[in-house]
Amino acid sequence: MDTPSQLLQLLFTGLTLGSIYALIGLALVTTFNITGILNLAQGEFVTIGALLAISLYATGLPLAAAFIIAVLLVAALGGVLERCAIQTARQASALTLIIITLGLSIFLRGLALLVWGTETYSLPAFSEGGPLFIGGAAITPQSFWIFGLTALTLAGLYAFFELTYWGKAVKAAVLNRTAARLMGINPNRLSLLAFLASGALGAAAGIFIAPVTMTTYDMGFMLGVKGFVAAVIGGLNNIGGAVLGGILLGILESFSAGLISSGLKDAFAIIILIGVLLVRPQGIIGSLKERKI
Amino acid sequence: MLLSIKSLNVYHGYVQALRNLDLDVKKGELLAILGANGAGKSTLLETLAGLHRPAQGEVMLEGKPITGKSPDYIVKHGISLVPERREIFNSLSVLDNLLLGAFHRYRSNKGTLSDDVAEIIDIFPALKGREREPAGTLSGGLQQMLAIGRGLMARPKILLLDEPSVGLAPMVVKEIMSTLAQLKNSGVTIILVEQNTGAALKVADRGFVMERGHITLGGTSQDILSDSKVQQAYLGRKRMQTAAAL
Numbered sequence: 001m002d003t004p005s006q007l008l009q010l011l012f013t014g015l016t017l018g019s020i021y022a023l024i025g026l027a028l029v030t031t032f033n034i035t036g037i038l039n040l041a042q043g044e045f046v047t048i049g050a051l052l053a054i055s056l057y058a059t060g061l062p063l064a065a066a067f068i069i070a071v072l073l074v075a076a077l078g079g080v081l082e083r084c085a086i087q088t089a090r091q092a093s094a095l096t097l098i099i100i101t102l103g104l105s106i107f108l109r110g111l112a113l114l115v116w117g118t119e120t121y122s123l124p125a126f127s128e129g130g131p132l133f134i135g136g137a138a139i140t141p142q143s144f145w146i147f148g149l150t151a152l153t154l155a156g157l158y159a160f161f162e163l164t165y166w167g168k169a170v171k172a173a174v175l176n177r178t179a180a181r182l183m184g185i186n187p188n189r190l191s192l193l194a195f196l197a198s199g200a201l202g203a204a205a206g207i208f209i210a211p212v213t214m215t216t217y218d219m220g221f222m223l224g225v226k227g228f229v230a231a232v233i234g235g236l237n238n239i240g241g242a243v244l245g246g247i248l249l250g251i252l253e254s255f256s257a258g259l260i261s262s263g264l265k266d267a268f269a270i271i272i273l274i275g276v277l278l279v280r281p282q283g284i285i286g287s288l289k290e291r292k293i
Numbered sequence: 294m295l296l297s298i299k300s301l302n303v304y305h306g307y308v309q310a311l312r313n314l315d316l317d318v319k320k321g322e323l324l325a326i327l328g329a330n331g332a333g334k335s336t337l338l339e340t341l342a343g344l345h346r347p348a349q350g351e352v353m354l355e356g357k358p359i360t361g362k363s364p365d366y367i368v369k370h371g372i373s374l375v376p377e378r379r380e381i382f383n384s385l386s387v388l389d390n391l392l393l394g395a396f397h398r399y400r401s402n403k404g405t406l407s408d409d410v411a412e413i414i415d416i417f418p419a420l421k422g423r424e425r426e427p428a429g430t431l432s433g434g435l436q437q438m439l440a441i442g443r444g445l446m447a448r449p450k451i452l453l454l455d456e457p458s459v460g461l462a463p464m465v466v467k468e469i470m471s472t473l474a475q476l477k478n479s480g481v482t483i484i485l486v487e488q489n490t491g492a493a494l495k496v497a498d499r500g501f502v503m504e505r506g507h508i509t510l511g512g513t514s515q516d517i518l519s520d521s522k523v524q525q526a527y528l529g530r531k532r533m534q535t536a537a538a539l
Contacts, residue, residue, distance in 0.1 A: 168389050169396055172382045179380035182342060182373070183447070184365040184397035 005136030010258040011251060012134075016143040016212070018250020019150040023205040024227025025234065025242035026153055027198040033174045033237055034194040035187075036094050037086065040101040042202055043224025044108035047217060049074040049203020050210040051112060054121045063126065071203045078199025082192050090188065105221070112217035123210040142211045149208050150243065153201060157239055174237075222266060229273045235283020245284070294353075295320040295482055296341075296372075296451060301350035303333075303340050310336040312506040314350070318451070318484065323477040325497035325514065326486045327527055332503040334486040335377055338453045341484075342374035343367040354450075369397045373449035377456050379440040383429030387420060390428045390439055394446030406446075413442040416472060434465035441469070451482045458489040470496045490527040494518050502527070 024042060031039045049070050056066035085100050092100075126145050131138035161167040173180035173190055181187060206215070213219070230249050234241025249269060257265040276283070296318040303311040310333045318324060326334050339345050341352060343364035352360045359367055373394075382390050391410050395402065402409075414421050417438040423431065428439055437457050444452055454473070458466040466489065474496045477483055487493035494500050500517035502510040510520060517523055 165392065165399060168385060169393060172385060172389075172393050175382045175384060176380050178344065179376060179382065180393075181344070181364040182368065182376060182380075183393050183443075184368040185393075186363070186365045 003136075006258070008135050009137035010254045012137055012139045012143065013258075014251035014254030015247060016139075016146055016250070017254055018230075018247035019143075019146045020205060020209050020223070020246075021226045021230040021249050022150050022243040022246025023153060023201065023208075024223055025230030025246045026150075026157065026239060027201040027205075028224075028227050028231045029234070029236060029239055029242045030157065030201075031194045031198045032231070034170060035086075035097075035191045037097045037101060038228070039195070039198060040098060040224060041081070041105040041108055042198060042227060043220030043222070044105050044112070045074050045078060045199050045202025045220070046206035046209075046223050047112055047215070047220035048077065048108060048206070049199075050123075050206030050215045051116050051121060051217070052203070053207040054123055054210060054215060055116075057123060063123070067204075067207050070207060071200050074203035075196045075200035078195040078197075078202075079192055082195035086191065086195070087188060090191075105224070109218055109220065116217050118217065120214045120216050121210070122213075122215060123207070125211045126208075140212065142208075146208050146212075149204060153204075154239065154243055161239070226269055229269050229276075232273060233276050233284055238283065241283055248284075294318070295355060297351075297353045298341075299351045299353075301337075301340065301352065302348045303336055303345050303350075304348050305336070305345075310345075310506055311340065311347070311350075314507050316501065316508065318482060320450075320482055321477065321480055322499065323473065323483045323485065323497050325490075325493035325500040325517075326484065326503060327488075327490050327493065327500060327517070327523075328503035329526075330488075333506040334503055335455050336506075337503070338374055338455050338484065338486055339376075341367075341372055341451075341453060344374075365397065368447050368449070371448075371450035372453065373444045373447040373451070374453040375440050375444040375455065375457065378459070379436050381428045381436055381440050381443065384427055386425050387428050387431070387439055388424040390443050391446050394443035395448070397447060409446060409448075413445060416445070416475070417442055434461050434469075437461060437465075437469060438472075441472070445476070445481075449481070451484065452476070454483065454485045456486055456488060458487060458492060466492055490523070 024046060028039060028042050031037060052073055053066045053070035056069055057063055081104055085104055086097060089097060089100060125140070125142045127141045129141055131140045161171055169180070169185050170190055172183065173185050173187055177187060226249060227246070230246035231242045233245030233248060234243070249272060252272060253265050253268055256268045294317050298314060298316040301311050301314040302309065314337065326337065328334050336345060340347055343362055343366065346361045350360065351358060354370060354372065359370060382393065388410065391413055392406060395406055395409065399406070419435055420438060420442065428436065431439060441454065441457065457469055470492050473483055473485065485493055485497065494514040494517055497514045499512065500514050501508045502517065502523060510517065510523065
């Protein structure tokens with residue numbers, strides 16, 4: 001049954017999946033580099049963003065308005081959680097802070113369960129029309145929306161870090177925290193900024209995938225894990241690496257599900273994670289880049 | 294008095310790094326703080342810059358207390374630290390390093406920052422033409438000049454320097470010291486921490502010797518230079534090495 005068009009179909013599915021993982025990986029890497037914290041609640045930002053947009057859309061708001069409001073609300077949620085849970089424990093070790101984000105993740109999942117229950121929700125596709133056929137394989141228009149969001153996010157982050165003064169200040173704080181503090185750069189403010197941005201990015205990702213996935217209160221955990229695997233493949237301190245890692249993971253997952261067994265999909269992500277950590281803990285492109293000193 | 298420090302006590306965990314330290318700094322002075330490793334010199338500068346919170350004591354800048362304030366508050370109010378080991382942003386360009394030095398006044402001075410950078414390049418002409426290079430590729434001496442330039446970009450009233458001569462060739466040390474003397478003449482108040490006692494006292498107005506967290510000797514550079522204990526402990530006169538070579 002392995003016709004070329006089926007393989008192509010698996011590739012397209014993998015690219016779509018991979019773009020989603022890349023987006024979550026981007027949010028994780030950005031937060032990790034700025035704050036030194038791995039935000040385990042990142043997946044929940046995705047869930048809550050999607051569920052909020054679905055509820056807002058159900059009230060009769062246009063999809064674009066529902067999108068913007070949900071993104072802003074989740075960004076604000078990220079900010080509030082940072083101020084209440086992370087900032088108050090700022091003196092604690094990175095491990096403690098990561099465990100706090102695990103707590104936040106459980107808290108947010110519980111909150112989502114209370115508000116939205118265990119039902120499955122969905123959004124209509126952003127644009128009408130049937131799928132596009134290339135070489136006998138289909139790509140839905142929603143996939144292009146997801147590719148677009150990933151490309152835009154990557155370009156936006158790149159422009160921010162390379163072209164703006166604020167971006168360079170953030171980079172400086174990542175390179176040398178003490179020196180950055182001496183310049184008057186306040187790391188606490190950057191930490192807030194990171195959580196605002198990762199809330200917004202997570203929510204946007206969740207809303208973009210809502211038309212092609214089944215949105216439930218607990219979908220965030222696995223997405224967070226996949227995003228983490230994407231970030232680790234890329235080397236955790238590399239924005240481009242996270243995107244590459246995400247897409248690689250998506251394609252591998254799609255092929256393993258299509259060619260071996262769909263039951264192994266999640267197992268593959270974990271196997272890849274263990275493999276990368278054992279063989280190349282610095283990530284696939286980690287050693288080519290200058291290391292953090 | 295521009296800066297006045299009264300009975301300052303600072304701890305690193307259970308270890309007391311500064312003990313009842315008093316120091317007054319007049320406007321336009323160049324002070325040298327000398328002493329062995331672990332005497333508390335760096336801790337003093339880092340505390341002034343806001344990196345450590347003192348347990349007791351008071352620091353007043355132009356009569357206003359700045360004790361225990363955060364580094365961003367302190368740099369905004371006129372104290373800039375050029376840290377030990379330079380701590381430049383290696384993978385950022387020389388230009389970006391300098392521009393980030395002006396972070397606290399970026400919003401209000403955006404338009405004039407390029408003039409300020411040009412002024413810094415005038416002070417350190419060796420940096421000319423290398424503005425676009427990653428700062429980490431510069432030699433040690435140039436990195437030190439960049440670090441001082443970055444500190445000056447904050448437009449400080451007081452510039453704190455933590456061992457700018459470490460690891461540099463004597464010629465470069467000489468150049469940096471003479472630049473500090475020029476900066477002093479242009480009105481910047483400087484507190485210089487040095488292990489290179491001879492070079493520091495050559496440009497300083499006053500010198501202070503620190504031992505185990507407090508100042509044990511202070512006076513004009515001449516007084517300090519001629520003090521027999523300083524000659525033995527820090528200038529190595531006994532071993533017939535003269536500091537004059539510096």
